[in-house]
Amino acid sequence: xAQKEVRVAVTGAAGQIGYALLFRIASGxxxxxxxxxxxxxxxxxxxxPALEGVKMELQDCAFPCLASVTTTSQLNVAxxxxxxALLVGSxxxxxxxxxxxxxxxxxxxxxxxGKALAQVAKPTVKVLVVGNPCNTNAWICKxxxxxxxxxxxxxxxxxxDQNRAYSQLAMKAGVAVEAISNLAIWGNHSPTMYSDFTxxxxxxxxxxxxxxxxxxxxxxFLETVGKRGAAVIKARGASSAASAANAVLDTVKALTFPTxxxxxxxxxxxxxxxxxxxxxxxxxYPIRFDGSQWKIVEGVELNSFCKxxxxxxxxxxKDEREAVKDLI
Amino acid sequence: xAQKEVRVAVTGAAGQIGYALLFRIASGxxxxxxxxxxxxxxxxxxxxPALEGVKMELQDCAFPCLASVTTTSQLNVAxxxxxxALLVGSxxxxxxxxxxxxxxxxxxxxxxxGKALAQVAKPTVKVLVVGNPCNTNAWICKxxxxxxxxxxxxxxxxxxDQNRAYSQLAMKAGVAVEAISNLAIWGNHSPTMYSDFTxxxxxxxxxxxxxxxxxxxxxxFLETVGKRGAAVIKARGASSAASAANAVLDTVKALTFPTxxxxxxxxxxxxxxxxxxxxxxxxxYPIRFDGSQWKIVEGVELNSFCKxxxxxxxxxxKDEREAVKDLI
Numbered sequence: 001x002a003q004k005e006v007r008v009a010v011t012g013a014a015g016q017i018g019y020a021l022l023f024r025i026a027s028g029x030x031x032x033x034x035x036x037x038x039x040x041x042x043x044x045x046x047x048x049p050a051l052e053g054v055k056m057e058l059q060d061c062a063f064p065c066l067a068s069v070t071t072t073s074q075l076n077v078a079x080x081x082x083x084x085a086l087l088v089g090s091x092x093x094x095x096x097x098x099x100x101x102x103x104x105x106x107x108x109x110x111x112x113x114g115k116a117l118a119q120v121a122k123p124t125v126k127v128l129v130v131g132n133p134c135n136t137n138a139w140i141c142k143x144x145x146x147x148x149x150x151x152x153x154x155x156x157x158x159x160x161d162q163n164r165a166y167s168q169l170a171m172k173a174g175v176a177v178e179a180i181s182n183l184a185i186w187g188n189h190s191p192t193m194y195s196d197f198t199x200x201x202x203x204x205x206x207x208x209x210x211x212x213x214x215x216x217x218x219x220x221f222l223e224t225v226g227k228r229g230a231a232v233i234k235a236r237g238a239s240s241a242a243s244a245a246n247a248v249l250d251t252v253k254a255l256t257f258p259t260x261x262x263x264x265x266x267x268x269x270x271x272x273x274x275x276x277x278x279x280x281x282x283x284x285y286p287i288r289f290d291g292s293q294w295k296i297v298e299g300v301e302l303n304s305f306c307k308x309x310x311x312x313x314x315x316x317x318k319d320e321r322e323a324v325k326d327l328i
Numbered sequence: 329x330a331q332k333e334v335r336v337a338v339t340g341a342a343g344q345i346g347y348a349l350l351f352r353i354a355s356g357x358x359x360x361x362x363x364x365x366x367x368x369x370x371x372x373x374x375x376x377p378a379l380e381g382v383k384m385e386l387q388d389c390a391f392p393c394l395a396s397v398t399t400t401s402q403l404n405v406a407x408x409x410x411x412x413a414l415l416v417g418s419x420x421x422x423x424x425x426x427x428x429x430x431x432x433x434x435x436x437x438x439x440x441x442g443k444a445l446a447q448v449a450k451p452t453v454k455v456l457v458v459g460n461p462c463n464t465n466a467w468i469c470k471x472x473x474x475x476x477x478x479x480x481x482x483x484x485x486x487x488x489d490q491n492r493a494y495s496q497l498a499m500k501a502g503v504a505v506e507a508i509s510n511l512a513i514w515g516n517h518s519p520t521m522y523s524d525f526t527x528x529x530x531x532x533x534x535x536x537x538x539x540x541x542x543x544x545x546x547x548x549f550l551e552t553v554g555k556r557g558a559a560v561i562k563a564r565g566a567s568s569a570a571s572a573a574n575a576v577l578d579t580v581k582a583l584t585f586p587t588x589x590x591x592x593x594x595x596x597x598x599x600x601x602x603x604x605x606x607x608x609x610x611x612x613y614p615i616r617f618d619g620s621q622w623k624i625v626e627g628v629e630l631n632s633f634c635k636x637x638x639x640x641x642x643x644x645x646k647d648e649r650e651a652v653k654d655l656i
Contacts, residue, residue, distance in 0.1 A: 023348070023570045029357055053564025057571035059499070060556065062491040064506045163390040171387070178392045228388065236381025242351045243385035 004035040005067065009082045009121075011113070012089025012131065013041035013071075014051040016238065020245035021088070026058055028065035030249050031256065036067040042078035042089070043071070075116035082121045086248060087113060087141070090131025100323045103136060107324040110137040114144025123149060126255060128267075129156045130248055135188050135268050135282040136320040142270060142282070143328045151280075152294070155255065156268035158185040158193060158284040160240070160247035165195040165225045169202065172221070173210050179203045184286035184297075185266035186306075187313025188320075191226035193284065194309035199300055218305065258291040269294065275302065275310070281317045332363040333395065337410045337449075339441070340417025340459065341369035341399075342379040344566065348573035349416070354386055356393035358577050359584065364395040370406035370417070371399070403444035410449045414576060415441060415469070418459025428651045431464060435652040438465040442472025451477060454583060456595075457484045458576055462517050463596050463610040464648040470598060470610070471656045479608075480622070483583070484596035486513040486521060486612040488568070488575035493523040493553045497530065500549070501538050507531045512614035512625075513594035514634075515641025516648075519554035521612065522637035527628055546633065586619040597622065603630065603638070609645045 008025060012018050018041075024030065026037060039058070043051045051071045058069050072078050079085060090109065093102045110129070117125060127149070129138035138156035142149070162185050170177040183200035187193050197217050202210040211217060224231075232240045254265045264286040271283040274296045286297040302310065336353060340346050346369075352358065354365060367386070371379045379399045386397050400406050407413060418437065421430045438457070445453060455477070457466035466484035470477070490513050498505040511528035515521050525545050530538040539545060552559075560568045582593040592614040599605040602613065602624045614625040630638065 019570060020348070020351070023574060024352065024355075027352075027357070027574070029355070050564050053560055053562075053566075054570075056556075056560050056563055057568055059495045060488065060492045060560070060568065060571040061574040062494040062498075062505045064504070067504075160388065164388045166390040167387040170390075176392070176395075177390045228384075232381055232384050232388070234381075235384055236378050238381075240385055240388065242347060242382075243388040246351060246355070246389040 004031075005038065006031050006035055006084065007038040007040060007082045008084040008086060009040040009042060009078045010086045010088060011042040011078070014043045014047045014054055015089065016241035017088050017130065017244045017248070019054060020242040021086070021248055022054065022058060023061065024245065024249055026061065026063045026066040028063065030252055031065075033065060035065065037065050038068045038070070039066070040070045040072070040078045040080070040082060042075065043073060045073045048073055075113060076120050079113075079116050079121045082125055084252065085113075085117060085121065085125055085127040086130065086252070087127065087137070088130045088248070090137060103133060103320055103323045104327065106131065106133065106137050107140050107327045110141040111144045111327060114141035117141070118145040118148035121149065125149060125153060127154045128248065128251055129154070130244065133190065133320060135284075135317055136324060138268065138282045139280070139321060140324055140328055151270040154270060154282065155251065156189060156282045156284070157247060157251055158189045158266045158268055159251045159254070160244055161185045161189060161193050161195060161225055162266040163243070163247055163250065164228045165221075168221055168224055169197065169200070169207060169211070172216070173202050175202060181263055182286070183207075184264055185284045186310050187284055188317050189268065189284065190313070190316060192313040192316045193226060194306065194313055195222060195225050196306055197221065198303060198306055254287075255289055255294065257289075259288040264288050264297050269296070275300070277314055278318060281314065281321065283314070283317065333366065334359050334363055334412065335366040335368060335410045336412040336414060337368040337370060337406045338414045338416060339370040339406070342371045342375045342382055343417065344569035345416050345458065345572045345576070347382060348570040349414070349576055350382065350386060351389065352573065352577055354389065354391045354394040356391065358580055359393075361393060363393065365393050366396045366398070367394070368398045368400070368406045368408070368410060370403065371401060373401045376401055403441060404448050407441075407444050407449045410453055412580065413441075413445060413449065413453055413455040414458065414580070415455065415465070416458045416576070418465060431461060431648055431651045432655065434459065434461065434465050435468050435655045438469040439472045439655060442469035445469070446473040446476035449477065453477060453481060455482045456576065456579055457482070458572065460517070461648060463612075463645055464652060466596065466610045467608070467649060468652055468656055479598040482598060482610065483579070484517060484610050484612070485575060485579055486517045486594045486596055487579045487582070488572055489513045489517060489521050489523060489553055490594040491571070491575055491578065492556045493549075496549055496552055497525065497528070497535060497539070500544070501530050503530060509591055510614070511535075512592055513612045514638050515612055516645050517596065517612065518641070518644060520641040520644045521554060522634065522641055523550060523553050524634055525549065526631060526634055582615075583617055583622065585617075587616040592616050592625050597624070603628070605638075605642055606646060609642065609649065611642070611645065
């Protein structure tokens with residue numbers, strides 16, 4: 001059997017999330033010890049010297065799984081023949097910048113990236129957008145790559161919200177994190193995301209039967225998860241990097257190896273109208289992966305509280321789409 | 329069988345190496361998926377708020393292997409009942425500081441840490457010193473813990489030098505890094521360290537038979553490895569963090585799981601006079617670990633070039649010891 005190989009592009013590779021991400025990918029942790037990894041690292045021209053330092057450190061790990069490291073500021077080099085695009089880089093919101101400006105600035109970046117992906121990536125490439133606003137960036141990217149890369153190959157990351165939600169529920173219930181299951185994130189990766197505790201379990205029991213403080217679940221829990229990023233910035237003096245990188249790895253693993261048991265995971269995918277969501281929106285759902293295709297979990301019961309929350313996050317995504325639709 | 333558990337203290341936990349280290353330990357990569365990890369994180373009082381942010385991010389990963397995270401500025405809390413002490417924190421050299429001042433400042437820190445380890449850690453604790461000057465810091469630490477923790481449980485890290493050496497040889501020979509074997513670091517973790525290419529192999533052949541440019545091996549190779557840290561700082565604008573953290577993990581794995589095949593790895597241990605080295609010095613040798621005890625590889629042939637290099641690095645360690653011996 002031929003040696004297994006995977007070629008992974010990472011944008012914003014010299015940034016904090018990139019730095020936390022690359023070494024874990026190169027270690028073999030994600031794709032397994034039997035798979036050689038080629039890393040294609042993209043940065044802005046001005047960050048290339050720092051990226052060279054990151055490449056030196058990757059070499060200094062003597063990772064047996066790391067087959068090659070390419071550094072570049074050119075999209076057509078970075079995306080050439082890749083199996084995975086981890087689109088981490090984006091322009092952060094600055095003081096005085098309107099949300100609509102932010103959407104448009106990033107929109108332009110992701111149009112270029114979508115076009116380059118269509119031109120040079122493998123047609124089977126999986127594209128995971130991490131740079132915010134990630135759902136709408138992914139929407140633009142998939143539009144720009146339309147006709148060459150199928151819509152189902154585009155993803156936006158909500159795994160960090162999911163992991164935060166797991167951890168908060170476990171702490172509240174005083175159980176280990178693996179006692180929690182089937183807690184999915186619905187909608188946009190933003191404070192409007194809906195972390196659906198109503199269909200989740202703790203040790204196989206309904207969350208609402210274990211944590212009987214309904215008010216806590218409906219308010220404190222959702223707000224804590226939704227605003228966790230800001231809380232980390234306040235404590236650490238820097239935005240989430242290692243935990244975001246970890247969620248990237250969890251997402252890539254979840255979309256590489258079959259989902260175990262009857263669990264599910266969260267990632268935003270191109271909606272085909274499931275659960276009444278506007279078709280084409282990049283919407284986070286409970287997902288399962290069979291080793292080759294992903295599928296939205298069917299038959300999830302959504303009560304009026306869930307539906308209300310989901311409407312709010314859907315509305316936000318529609319508004320974001322409205323703000324960028326003239327770009328494409 | 330009882331659940332396997334390991335309690336690991338990390339000092340300087342909110343620093344860059346700590347940040348690159350903790351998430352990989354908590355992921356289960358080091359001790360295995362069947363072992364629960366307790367992390368005891370030590371920082372200076374003023375860094376505790378940032379450390380709280382790191383703890384939040386560890387929670388936000390929902391790692392199944394992570395059993396608990398304790399943050400503290402108290403040595404007696406950090407080292408209580410630990411199995412591993414990863415002593416990453418140290419005072420870096422500042423402008424105008426003499427090397428002897430640096431040795432003394434860090435010496436005082438490691439005396440306190442050695443005393444606290446003796447008081448509250450498990451007597452079987454393994455202590456890996458990473459903070460520089462790591463060999464001499466480890467020497468002081470073991471002296472301060474004498475009578476309670478055996479000398480053989482103290483280590484100073486030279487794995488980063490080893491990994492750098494592997495990578496440089498592989499690039500020069502145009503082979504994958506796993507083609508290299510038995511390349512050990514001798515002596516001090518400093519530019520005087522001797523990376524012994526004369527007893528190393530490339531695809532089972534002597535390195536000197538594959539890389540016939542003897543001058544390159546004796547000068548460029550040794551200098552590149554010895555000064556790699558400075559080169560990374562120059563390129564990246566920050567000192568090696570992820571690659572240093574990776575070397576910590578490699579060392580912990582090498583001292584936890586039996587050494588495979590007839591290979592060896594590098595770590596500084598308390599010399600018992602092996603290969604004529606002054607007894608008691610923390611000296612890096614080629615080491616094997618059988619799952620319970622480490623052993624210095626016997627019968628390594630050292631030619632006059634090797635002996636000369638080893639004398640230089642031994643001399644430096646003796647001088648360092650001289651500079652700090654009045655502290656203890």
